[in-house]
Amino acid sequence: MSSQDRPADSKPAVQSTQEARMEGTDDRFNSKLREAFGSSPFILTKFDQFMNWVRGSSMFMLQFGIACCSIEMMATYAIKHDLDRFGAGIPRASPRQADVIIVPGTIVSKFAPRMKRVYDQMPEPKFVVSMGSCTISGGPFQQGYNVVKGAEEVIPCDIHVPGCPPRPEALIYGVAKLQERVANGESSPVTVKPYELEQFGDLEQDELVDHLAEDIDRETLVMRYNWADSP
Amino acid sequence: MSLEDPRDTEALEEELVGVTNEGVDYDALEDLLGEHVIGRESHLNAEAFVIRPDEVQEVLFTLRDQAGFDHLSNLSAQEYEDRYESVYHLKKYNDPTQEVTVVVPTTKRDPRSQSAEPVYRTADWHEREAYDLIGIEYDDHPDLRRILLPETWQGHPMGLDYDQDQPQVVSFENHANPLEEDHQDAESDTMFINIGPHHPATHGVLHLKTVLDGEQVADVDPDIGYLHRCEEQMAQSSKYRKEIMPYPDRWDYSSAGILNEWSYARAAEDLADLEVPEYAQVIRTMAAELSRMAGHMLAVGTFALDVYGDFTAIFQYAFRDREKILNLLEDLTGQRLMFNYLRLGGVAWDLPEPREEYFEKLRDFLDELPQTVEEYHSLLSSNEIFQIRCVDTGVLEPDVAKSYGATGPIARGSGIDYDLRRDDPYGYYPELDWDVITEDGSDNYARVLVRLQEVEQSARIIEQCVDLLAEWPEEDREIQSNVPRTLRPEEDAEIYRAVEAAKGELGIYMRSDGTDSPARFKIRSPCFSNLQTLPELSEGEYIPDMVASLGSLDIILGEVDR
Known part of the structure; x- marks a missing residue:
């Protein structure tokens, strides 16, 4: 493949187009990519596929710590595990610059609406890696009066990484899986959150309730969590 | 004041x-x-x-x-x-x-x-x-309102007649919106700003309601409870013998799990009158100090990240050294972060075999440590930028610290000579030779110095423990005393016991009701009290100094909110 590998004396008389291109007037522009393109400077692909490949190859993660799992998440970003090796290691402080949110920890009632807001602030397309048992079901705190039983109650999740907390290797595997799926153009079904639909659905609809319901500002009713019926 | x-x-x-x-x-x-x-x-x-x-x-x-x-x-x-x-x-x-x-x-x-x-x-x-x-x-309370739960919460969940199944409404409205109410009032030129709960400098999900006058902090009100995951309720619904022990790991999750476990172990052992074999005490002491080191490494690394955005050097150095400690702890306990290693009356299992190899690993780590700490000092404490940021910022006077119940490196950084390992001895600490570190600076810099020096002291303790364990006679290696399968402490016995955790005095109050799980389990979290000093540290200071002060308090929100 590479022209540099070949000894100078065994240079064939006929040059391929590819080799000719690599010996331009200014070889500063040579690159592995240019080499790989072969005889043509053009590539032919579907734009969608190209974009998916781009998205999967360079993911900006949201710097988003909640609980214990965020310590392991930091370890995943940091030395030794170094998530950046896989093209997914730039923690962004602002949700507006992030593609992926890793949800690392227990979500409680007070935090759930805030997390929803952070998620809403991320630009499309956005992906969610839910990290740890707490984001799957509430984990060891599932019985708690204040604990939301899984991230999926609040935002849709693409990948679940189980563990309490998952090892950095597990998180890397989860992120790599997500990259693979994104590159292949697969997406997760979006789950419908109970709090979005339910608006005092368990009350009997009489006049008084209707009247009171008119006063409710839908915008502010961000989260009404029904503890009894949740899984 | x-x-x-x-x-x-x-x-x-x-x-x-x-x-x-x-x-x-x-x-x-x-x-x-x-x-x-x-x-x-x-x-x-x-x-x-x-x-x-x-x-x-x-x-x-x-x-x-x-x-x-x-x-x-x-x-x-x-x-x-x-x-x-x-x-x-x-x-x-x-x-x-x-x-x-x-x-x-x-x-x-x-x-x-x-x-x-x-x-x-x-x-x-x-x-x-x-x-x-x-x-x-x-x-006469100056500001009696909810602290952990949302303001719209109905009922008091640790009360006896609380119905956990009732729906609760949690809306955005109980939080100030930074975009709408930018100014406190039309007359003043102060500005209200929300920091958190999602903010890289808050070390988790802390929400600071800050009022700025220019660039100076006029008022700061920490709003906590974004990680209140009912640790006390979990403990109260679990049994003493084995079910509670996994939870302490998750209070202060900066890999300081062993220290937290010890606080529960100490309180429960005193409550149920259990003995701990000496050999297990030495292992506990060693494991606890490894945990403390890992916790302090994390504190120093993230503090550097806060103060001058040093993601490349100090943060990575600290994580490199933390990984070494975590490997050692993993060999010992089988887990990287949530160790669940202590048991009432001892520890879960003996040191990993072959023992010699494990001691060798520990000694290698300890041999490298002085050089590593030297590296931190040259990168951090002798760095001029760092000094400018930290010396004389976030000053906490000793009597103020005492009034707020500050403990741990915060108190010792203010010159308060208070360390439960020495003052209220437990474990194997009284037999070992080590010092309590205090610094008189009372500022952010002093607190970092305390942590770095405590890492060295922890290394001293571990070194002595390794020597003791290496020479411990084989027939004497009792890792657990004989503990009944079900513990039912005497009815209405009450106890409050504390240990020196990485962040300070971590205490447990327990009341038994004659059953096999506690009737009341209250956690005295050092971070909870330490965080309370934040307004004292930062009011009147510049806003970047407030971030530095917050970093130097080294709070773990899991422990603040429990």
């Missing part, structure tokens, strides 16, 4: 009531309080005086000023079938083995009690928590 009067402690030293060579003379204290005492109880850690709910301040002032109890360690509130109780655990910074407990019962119908806030500033948050979770109201 502190609300308490400046006291001349040295002059008072002579005439403190109730101080004897054999510990606290509770009869003298009872005489001192006179007719305020309406009853007396015996808790396992100290005697308790029952007082009337409208005389709290008077009693606490007396105990503080005339008997020298200057540390309100904890407030445990609980509901009985017939009454509410606020239990104030008092200690002395000079000698934490001198303890006294003040029990304040209130009626069920009208749970009102006088606030202790004028006596100890730290009572502010503790009483808010008691109000939030139990439902006791405190008269």
